Amino acid sequence: MLASYAQVNRGAFHMKAVQQRERTGPGTVAKALSLLDLVASYERPVRFTALLKASALPKATLHRLLQTLTEQRLLVYNEEMQTYGLGSRLVSLAHTAWQQFSLAPLARPYIDALAETIGETIHLAQLDNGHVLYLDKRSAGQPIAMYSQTGKIAPAYCTGVGKAMLAFLPGPAIDRAITQQSFERFTAATLVSPEALEADLRLTAQRGYAIDNQEHEEGIICIAVPILGSMGRLFGAISITGSTARLALSDLEAHLPTLLAAAEQIGKDAQIWQAPS
Known part of the structure; x- marks a missing residue:
């Protein structure tokens, strides 16, 4: 039951921004945010291959966005397990949002x-x-x-x-x-x-x-x-x-x-x- 609903959630988080032309500005920001949503929807660390299969992003674009999000501590990469998860900076931002709103x-x-x-x-x-x-x-x-x-x-x-x-x-x-x-x-x-x-x-x-x-x-x-x-x-x-x-x-x-x-x-x-x- 829960797995089924997680799949529904994952579909709801599908990235609309990937249909836009790749360029800097709001389009890239939207893609990055949608990618964060996708990683979060798994509720566990996830491999690059799974993200590539679930998203419509080209392989090179996905790799670049993951690298940028990791550098900004919005994602964390486990080299041993080769998985991505939500990063510490998101925890800090979430805590502030929780308190304010x-x-x-x-x-x-x-x-x-x-x-x-x-x-x-x-x-x-x-x-x-x-x-x-x-x-x-x-x-x-x-x-x-x-x-x-x-x-x-x-x-x-x-x-x-x-x-x-x-x-x-x-x-x-x-x-x-x-x-x-x-x-x-x-x-x-x-x-x-x-x-x-x-x-x-x-x-x-x-x-x-x-x-x-x-x-x-x-x-x-x-x-x-x-x-x-x-x-x-x-x-x-x-x-x-x-x-x-x-x-x-x-x-x-x-x-x-x-x-x-x-x-x-x-x-x-x-x-x-x-x-x-």
Whole structure:
């Protein structure tokens, strides 16, 4: 299942810039950034031959870009294994971006409090090009194995946080986000059509929270609510996740008032945080 979704991700990261004429300037920058995306999509060190097969770049161009990115510490090359991976400079840039633009730092005390009070796994997420980007996660007292990890990308159409965010986007943005979904089937409960997702999003908007009833992973359920500003601006979403081995959706829904209160506080803080000085 996870391998299949990684393949979908890898296809989504395909380099459009390679169709442009090779020259300096924005075209070269776009190619380099797309190459970084491609290396990252493997989630492990990758050989030159694999990158050459996966990209449409000519061999000489690919080699030159890899060399430049390595020299700039955006990639690291392991001579013994002959593999490329993401470099230390990216880690530094990512950390700075995380601190400046992510909800994670300001939401951390609320996430900590939720996890301690409820005792189940808590997720914080934002939308990224129609998909879910996990910003933070607190494991339950009894941790359960699941796909989600901080920094990972997941589908929006079959996750609680994803549907909570999609349902509260303005109309045109919802339509655009729906076209970005792959509608791959992960379980028997996965929504696999735009029509099914649209119906679910209408229900989500009416009740004010989303449900993931084993739609992304067998045995994993969750409820999620959007994080909204005072004017309805969407900042992200938070969720409570549990295992069907010991919980039902009604058990999670019993914590809905606490989850909504936390989302409201994070939304207020985010409104102030993003206000121009």
